Amino acid sequence: MTATARLTRSDAGTLNHMDLFKTDRAKHATLARAWVVPEPSRCVQCGVCSFHCPVRIDVRRHVWLAEPVTDSKCLTCAECVRRCPRGLLRFQRIPAAMAPGTDPRDI
Amino acid sequence: MASRHVLIGSGPASMSAAETIRSLDSEAEIxxxxxxxxxxxxxxxxxxxxAKEVPEGRLFPFAPEDFSRLGLVWINERAVKVDPAGHAVTLASGRVLPYDRLLLATGAWAIPLDVPGAELDGVTKLDDMHDARDLIRRxxxxxxAVVVGGGITALEITEGLCSRRLDVHYFMRKDRYWGNVLSESESRIVEEGLARRGVRIHHFTELRRILGADGQVTGVETGEGARIPCDLxxxxxxxxxxxxxxxxxxxxCARGVLVDQYLGSSDPDIFAAGDLAEVSDPVTGQGTVEVLWNSAVVKGRVAGRNMALGQGQAYVPVAPLNVTRLAGSRITIMGTVGSGGDSDVQGIVRGDSETWRRLGSGPVVEAQVGDAHVRLALGDSTIIGAVVMGDQSLSFPLQELIGGGVDIxxxxxxxxxxxxPVGRLIDDLWMGWKGYRA
Incomplete structure (x- = not known):
């Protein structure tokens, strides 16, 4: 069982960010396999996520466009996930069929 | 000739309408x-x-280049008259804008308090950026401060002022907070959270008048004659x-502008969206007003599409959802969860849907699931509403089960x-449903 699978809750694909960085192995697995996905219907575009991103990704814009944070700079550091006042950002395993135009080496 | 779209209002309904119109018609004048x-x-x-969680400058979702990309003309002025026969809008300056299609998305504004002293300096609200700046400055x-009212906004103000180290008194006319949406235990969780933050809650307390000196607020008098000094x-x-x-x-119009399923008003070239639009429930026919960001975005998209292409896309009401924090506890409210009135508010508040308060006499399940307090309103064959407080893991499955009308x-x-075992039952049902859909 991989670290990612072990951290998975019953709702397949969703990871509990509090446990994510417990070990380097888990971190490595996350960096390789997960991205931040939004639940756009819960978003009010308040900007807290973008404000806290250490590499200045406009996370809010991704949410408005209802797309995962595909930005190659994303560290999967979980700052946006943790800070979102409405809890609408989550880590999700990157699906096998990647979004068009996304280079797996960039994740 | 390019079609001329005029959108009145500068909130999310207008913005999503503008984006949709532009995506469908690159020539349109917006x-x-x-x-x-x-x-x-x-x-x-x-x-x-x-509450000092985000600086003011970060509250603006669109950068200047987003507006240029949309090719909008932005006029920062009040519209004072609409002439449907002449297809024209008159602005405060006297300027007249002709239109082919018009969107009304002027939103909803706070009801002023009707008590002696309400005109004093220091009586505030939280409608817009101006009010937020004013509250912060004061x-x-x-x-x-004394806070009166209910729903989400009253607590946003209460908690914001607490985080700015004011002593806050919160008046409630009856025995508990938001009694027509929350259950007794949910109200209690919120009130305990407020008390822990040092808020002084006054139950069964009405504000009779606001006291002042030299035009400034100095205190309030309650219905029972008690006086509480305050600055705000x-x-x-x-x-x-x-x-x-x-x-x-x-x-x-009724409570809002009555619109059909295409969000068209009684005039074929005028549409309404956002807090202003009163939509009919397709099943019951009841008019429904919602003051919710996401509803405004969705309505704006549908209205924009129908303005650009002619009436073709129906607005399908979704189970209204809002997620917020009340006294430090995260809470998601979805579907239909309460009934009746709340003596602390008149009609609807911000972050609120009238649909929430249409609960009949069906069974209600209330349970503690790990770190979450969960309440489910059950229909004959579906979950029709839910409130999840605390840990939000279950709120995502419930959103899909309620929104999808999944048979339970x-x-x-x-x-x-x-x-x-409410958590396991919901998780299993949701997993099964997701598996079935996949």
Whole structure:
């Protein structure tokens, strides 16, 4: 069982960010396999996520466009996930069929 | 000739309409008319600004280049008249804008308090950026505040002022907070959270008048004659859809502007979206007003599409959902969860849907699931509403089960047993449903 699978809750694909960085192995697995996905219907575009991103990704814009944070700079550091006042950002395993135009080496 | 679209209002309904129109018609002339001097920003984000979680400059979702990409003409002025026969809007300056299709998205504004002293300096509200700035400016000098009203806004103000180290008194007319949406235990969780933050809650307390000296607030007097000194009085007793323009134009209005399923008003070339639009429930026919960001975005998209292409896409109401924080506890409210009135508010408040309060006498399941307090309102074959407080893991499955109208026949009886394993039942049903869909 991989670290990612072990951290998975019953709702397949969703990871509990509090446990994510417990070990380097888990971190490595996350960096390789997960991205931040939004639940756009819960978003009010308040900007807290973008404000806290250490590499200045406009996370809010991704949410408005209802797309995962595909930005190659994303560290999967979980700052946006943790800070979102409405809890609408989550880590999700990157699906096998990647979004068009996304280079797996960039994740 | 390019079609001319005029959108009145500068909130999310207007912005999503503008984006949709532009995506369908690259030639269209799109003009946004808004009296809001700060333009387009996150109104719900003002609560986080007040609580020092985000700086003011971050509340603006669109950068200048986003507006240029949309090719909008933005007029920062109040529209004072709509002439449906002449297809023209008159602005405060006297300028006249002709239109082919018009969107009314003027939002909803706070109902003022009707007590002696309400005109004093220091009586505040939280409608817009101007109010948030005003509250922040005043909180630097003020020591104490009295908050009256209910729903989300009253608590946003209460918690914002607490985080700015004011002594806050919160008045409630009855025995508990938001009694027509929350259950007794949910109200209690919120009130305990407020008390832990040092808020002084006054149950069964009405504000009779506001006291002042030299035009400034100095205190309040309660219905029973008690006097509480304070520097600020914040009011959040409800909001009213701003339908003056629509009424003056002769459009059919009730609580908001009545629209059909295409979000068209009684005039074929005028649409309404956002807090202003009163939509009919397709099943019951009941008119419904919602003051929710996401509803405004979705309605704006549908209205924009129908403005650009002619009436073709129906607005399908979804189970209204809002997620917020009340006294430090995260809470998601979805579907239909309460009933009746709340004596602390008149009609609807911000972050609120009338649908929430249409609960009949069906069974309700209330349970503690790990770190979450969960309440489910059950229909004959579906979950019709839910409130999740604390840990939000279950709120995502519930959002899909309620939104998808998923049949709960297999677990309905089990859910109603004493000490039912509610979390597992919901998770299993959701997993099964997702598997079935996949």
């Amino acid at each position: 003009t946004v008319v808004g009296a809001e001097r700060y333009g387009y920003y996150s109104r719900p984000g003002l609560a986080y600004y007040l 909180s630097r000098r003020a020591k104490s 009085v914040a009011v959040a007793i409800g909001v009213l859809p701003q339908k003056d323009l629509a009424e003056q134009a002769g459009l059919v 026949g297999a677990i309905r009886t089990d859910l109603m047993q004493p000490a039912a």
